[in-house]
Amino acid sequence: MYSIGEFSKITGLSVKTLRFYHEQGVLKPTCVDDQTGYRYYDAAKIETARVIRALRELEVPLNGVAEILKNHEDEGDVLVFLERHRQAIEQKLRQLTAIRTSLDRIILQQREARVAMQNATFQVQEKVVDSQVIAGVRMKGRYSECGKGFSQVGRRLGRYINGKPLLLIYDTEYKEEDADFEACMPVSRETSAEGISVRRIEGGRCVSLVHQGPYEELGRSYQKILDYVKRKGYRLRSPCREVYLKGPGMIFKGNPKKYLTEIQMLIEE
Amino acid sequence: MYSIGEFSKITGLSVKTLRFYHEQGVLKPTCVDDQTGYRYYDAAKIETARVIRALRELEVPLNGVAEILKNHEDEGDVLVFLERHRQAIEQKLRQLTAIRTSLDRIILQQREARVAMQNATFQVQEKVVDSQVIAGVRMKGRYSECGKGFSQVGRRLGRYINGKPLLLIYDTEYKEEDADFEACMPVSRETSAEGISVRRIEGGRCVSLVHQGPYEELGRSYQKILDYVKRKGYRLRSPCREVYLKGPGMIFKGNPKKYLTEIQMLIEE
DNA sequence: TTGCTCCTCACGTCACGTGAGGTGGC
């Protein structure tokens, strides 16, 4: 017979835990001294304790452990139980994996936003953009509605997104009410999904300007870039693009004054 | 201004949760009527509630949420925080993945044990065993010590195990004290590990008998199989094998009367 | 006497949910 302290050392369960298991009826001492209240455990209880530890290490809840210990005669019951438990674990795993994916996305976004901030000159520049595969939803209405398009793409093709959201603007003049645009996400795969157009868009030489500030103030930057185009005498290829380098985050809307948006206008060579 | 019920519908947070968040100081109502104690929230709080929900959905603990809300000015701090949180999630994921792996192993073992039980005839049979890759630890001593060898292999090559543990017995006579044997696990890869011999062992025709009962009673089955071998005039190829079809499980030791052990003796053709 | 082991009882953790009992205004 072992005292609770001895039994604790043997089994690796803390004294507090052993008392708790007694209280819960999961692991009862072999006998209790009714004078002192001391708990005593015999050698056979060591095996029970081992079983409990094994099950707890598998994160089987205590009442499950109790149940298994009660009718562990039928090994089939245990198997069914373990399969159910496996399902529960699997469920948690899926949930946590989804969380990790979201966190990765958020962290990456933040990092990229920083890099974009460091690299931005806020001057009109000429550069070459690569051709890329995008998934887009064509919309008509107000620009402020574009979020719906982005989230539609995100829901369907979330796991394939590998770049910043961009807007293709098909109007050649600014329209408030009935604008014609496409909310796009660069994706790694040419998967198809209903209501979403997945395709490759061309690259090429373009005039680019990074705009800092709220979207309502984009007009100023458009003016700057168009002045430049006119000065150079370039001819533009529609559609114009807005790339959202840094916008409202998934957690914080953030400060609109810090939003970064790159306007890209492809030019004919 | 919204009452708590209205605000609950808007934000998707339960009334109880909103009261709890108030108590915790995470999301305070804009004002509280000191006559009735009614809580009122203004529209700006909706955004805060959204942030809290987003963070809670990422399983950020409430005190973390509170901390982020307090000094969310510096986005860098949030990034560091999110990275730490990602680490925590990753940790949990690893833990749960390990649990799932264990559960799978246990469930598979149980299933295989059932199949073995159904197929066993408990008669001496002749059959052909395949050549297989095993990882083994050669030992000298008592057979009851073999568990150490198995667990040594399990610890080092656990993820590559793809079959039932088996013992190779190099003695040609039964030895109690100073037996010479090798605890082996079939593995899917010829990886090497110190102190463990990973190699391919031969297959071939063999005489086989499934023994049901505790290991101490294996002698009876050895007698049966050796009688058969003698009757047939076969010549044996050393080492003899014991395959543990059903033994003490990872959770329960189980009933030794139900243990199944296959004795295999390869014969020369 | 000191040190050690054991005891019980109450409270804390975590993020809420449940339920009782009561109020105030339409």
Next chain:
DNA sequence: TTGCTCCTCACGTCACGTGAGGTGGC
């Protein structure tokens, strides 16, 4: 008056851990 919304307070969940205060035997 009934129904609705709101309130507070206390307790439950889960598997223990912490700490206070006390006991009994060497």
